[in-house]
Amino acid sequence: MTTTADSRRRPRGRLRRRLLVGFVALSLSTAALAGVALWFADTYIEDAAVRDLMEREMANRTVPRTTQDHLTGERGALRFFTAADAPVELRGHAPGYEEDFELGERTYNLLVRDTADGPVYLLYDISFVEERENILAWMAALALSAVTITSIFAARWLARRALAPLDLLVDQLAQLDPERRGERIALPADDSELAVIVDAINAYMEQLDVLVERERSFAASASHELRTPIAVIQGAAETLALQGENAPLKRIARAVAIARHELDALLALSRVRERPALASVRLDTWLQELAATYAEAIPNARIVWDIDAAEAVVTAPGAIAAIFTNLLRNALRASAGAPVHVYVRPTEIVVTDRGPGIAAADLPHIFEPGFRRLDGGSGMGLYIARTLAARFGWQLSLRNDEPHGVVAALRFGEVDH
Known part of the structure; x- marks a missing residue:
């Protein structure tokens, strides 16, 4: 069963979750965008640096020399080949620059140039770069996880700080007594x-x-x-x-x-x-006296009693009278001469008629002030009856009976002094 406190906490909980999700999403989006931007910048700078290095190395390699020991061989990550000693995989490549060229188990960037002696090939081993990129990818994933965890805790803290004045306001509103006048709410001066x-x-x-x-x-x-x-x-x-x-x-x-x-x-x-004055009354005789006054005013009124309440109870006779007579009048008007059954127990009064019943569309509105049924009335009787019952914590209910008619029940107990 949902309590009033639960219904007050639910909106604040939803607002706190929205703030939490929004802050975490903003943090992750910012971190992801920054990471992607850094990744592209690093890749661009790295590729530009490698190509510039290869262009300069190629220029150095293709300058005519008196000795030819520089024309072939390897130097660190660079490998240079002439048309005579180039591997089969290199031959046939048109002049230009190519990235991510696979040769054996390694990955290279390839630069091809035409010379008077035929094409020459310069390879730059970038396998270590890919290994480093894999390491950076794992580090980025770990960093993103750290940002996620940190942003969650930061968002919870910020949400508490941001919603603290609102929580205080809601708590003060919840503590207001609707029956006391002159109450006001206040917040600290810094919560402007x-x-x-x-x-x-x-x-x-x-x-x-x-x-x-x-x-x-x-x-x-x-x-x-x-x-x-x-x-x-x-x-x-x-x-x-x-x-x-x-x-x-x-x-x-x-x-x-x-x-x-x-x-x-x-x-x-x-x-x-x-509350109205309390008194000790016997429901079995007192309710029949109340009913007699109203039954005499309605032609052909018939009331059938089923009473099992011989002991006196301490209650509010004015409230009981107002509620019972209202239910009885409604039942007598709706019955049109058919008998109205009244069941009396020590803590319950049930009035049943055999009238046309209440339209399903009207049932949710029968206790609203000003609501009138087709059988007349001011439209205030059931509203007053429900208000009186609520004052004492009693339960007043109306429902349609089968095959037709209405069952009105008032459940109550002895009222504390």
Whole structure:
């Protein structure tokens, strides 16, 4: 399972790898280009020097002398032949210069000139040059390997240094508490490169603080305005109950109690780290009382109960009421007179209907604010229900049932005091 920390590390890891690969590739490319350039320069200079040496030696060899001992024989890497003593392999070569001429097991450069006595041949043994080039090739390979290893370590060090301010910024962002206002991020003074980003983030956070504070002020005002009429209705219902209780008065009392609990739950969401009041409730009786109020308002509503939760649990009744009644209303509207099944367990409530279900394209969006199904609603009910469930760490899920219908499940536990 991917964690939040893993998702934060992955982008930085990819950036670090890109920097590492880029630096190593640049180092190797530079080293390779420099090596190739040096190789061609060395080869060019060497070939030019050998040819110049052979031209001068040929000139010396072909100057008329009183003695002829210089016309044949060897001198170091040079071998000179006249037409009379030239090996068969040399005869027939046109005047000119030829590189990499094979004679026996050696490699030579060949220079041929025409003279009055016939062609003469000058060979320069370059076998030792090829041996040296092989040695240089191995040395170049070793040097390239050394450059690779060195550049990898250097790139890792440079990447750490270059990304250190970014790592610090990401760590500070990860430690921010979304429920605390006034928090800002800061970087050392010498990390001015990221100052523009930090300033933009802090400015955005300041705007969020202003927005959240405005919403909280509105919630506080709404709380006062809504509590007053609820209290008036509750007081009037209690006064009428003194003259004798009846079914309508009981429904009014239940509706007022539900409204008060749901108002507490919703307003608690707008306050920092505040949860609705906790209470010990028996789900088996309390949920049926909640359902009765809504079932009476929907014609032909039928609810089938399957209850195995006789013990009281400590929970947030306002949150439970808001979530359960929302799921129940949706199920009753979708069923169109068909029975709605409610399964109650000590840590789970499941509401199942036999309606048309939810379109596959709509399933990913059902908890988004403002999303409305064809059966009506404000589009905020499931969003509020999911938000309340998340506040307590509960799990709220909806899925299509077979052959049709929807299964809505709320899984919860007792809330810690």
